[in-house]
Amino acid sequence: MENLESENTPNPRNPKKPKVVIVMGATGAGKSKLAIDLASYFPIEIINADSMQVYKGLDVLTNKVPLEEQKGVPHHLMGIISPNVEFTSKDFRDSAIQIIDDIISRNRLPVIVGGTNYYIQALVSPFLFDDLIEEMDDCCLKESIGDKELEYKFASGNDNCNVDYQRLKEIDPDAANRIHPNDFRKINQYLGLYARSGLLPSKLFQGQKWGRTDNFKYDCCFVCVDASLHVLDHYVEERVDCMINAGLLHEVYDIYSLNADYTRGLRQAIGVREFEDFLGFYLDKDYNADTERIILSTEDKMSKENLKALLESDNIPHKDLLMESINRLKANTKRLVRRQKRMLNRLQALFGWDLHYVDSTESLLGNSYDSWPRQVVEPSVDLIRSFLHEDNCTVPTKIPNAVASQILDKRDLWTQHVCEPCGNRILRGAYEWEQHKKGRGHRKRMLSLKKSKQYLVDKEAEAVT
Structure with missing residues (x-):
């Protein structure tokens, strides 16, 4: 295992930024698994940067790593915040800085892991x-x-x-x-x-340099676990099914509340609101406006133990609503994957972040036993070793620095663009707009629109003749 005493110990005569490793990537790509595997090579401690995993509760829904799978690796900011409290990016930043300082003081390596990119931006950038x-x-x-x-x-x-x-x-x-x-x-x-x-x-x-690499608080090594989109989509569907078997329905049953506020705390998690319609129908209830409490019918009340059985039952209304909720959870999780991928592209293209990608596609497909260590773990270990022993990582980025600088100078983050063919979808900034126009969905809609216009022109011409 690597000795970090010389690499990350502050030297008053030659002050350097503290070194931290940041593992990023879309939901389901394998961030947590990689971070735990890194503990076999480096004396690391993990700091959770998932905005929902910081809260107590919903362990299955938020996909917290079970204690037995953490393999003794210390995990910080995991399941410690009250579910009704708003834990902002500033709260995360202030908490994480203290933890990082403590980890480094013990000659260990902080590894920040999570898909909440604005948490990570708040941590490494001086402007908030x-x-x-x-x-x-x-x-x-x-x-x-x-x-x-x-x-x-x-x-x-x-x-x-x-x-x-x-x-x-x-x-x-x-x-x-x-x-x-x-x-x-x-x-x-x-x-x-x-x-x-x-x-x-x-x-x-x-006028701010928020998010710019030249103003980082730490010397960062960014490892981005990536996988092809169609493989991630399939994996997300399988993972939701596994969550159902592991007790997800019991969790959403327990947190359900009539007229709940889904803009704060743990209830913001994908998978809570998706089951609101089903649970409202499933629980035969009256509502007391004075006490704001749900009064359950004693005759028709169904216990949460019966929830999973509905999937195999003949109770069509309940079963259909439950399946709709599960499918909605899968669809919204896939949308999250796309948002996270877009955000990583923006951090690299617009802010010049030096993201080093490792590909977990083969591992998620399960095509070979050694694909995970060979294609994900070993490249990450080589990268981090280089990072710890040299001033700069030796693995090249996807975007040359000169090109990135030009993009940074010309970035436009504020202009709003509205795409009428895509249902008046709003895109913010020139980069998002250009990426949207290149997208397959937009191009298909534009082609369909052109064909329909040509069809109308041809019909008008026929009517005239």
């Missing part, structure tokens, strides 16, 4: 939105525009999120175009930032 708000709370700008700030604090407390979003749209259309109209937290943050500083959030953020 919440920090800016706090700094402005302490400055004199707050006093000089106190009346204006109170006005926006009052407005942002309004229950109607649409009102605040429209206000933001009037103040800063570019910033409003970058966020979802129901993202009340970010809407309030943007309004608060404008109230405190008088600066437009879009103008302020465009």
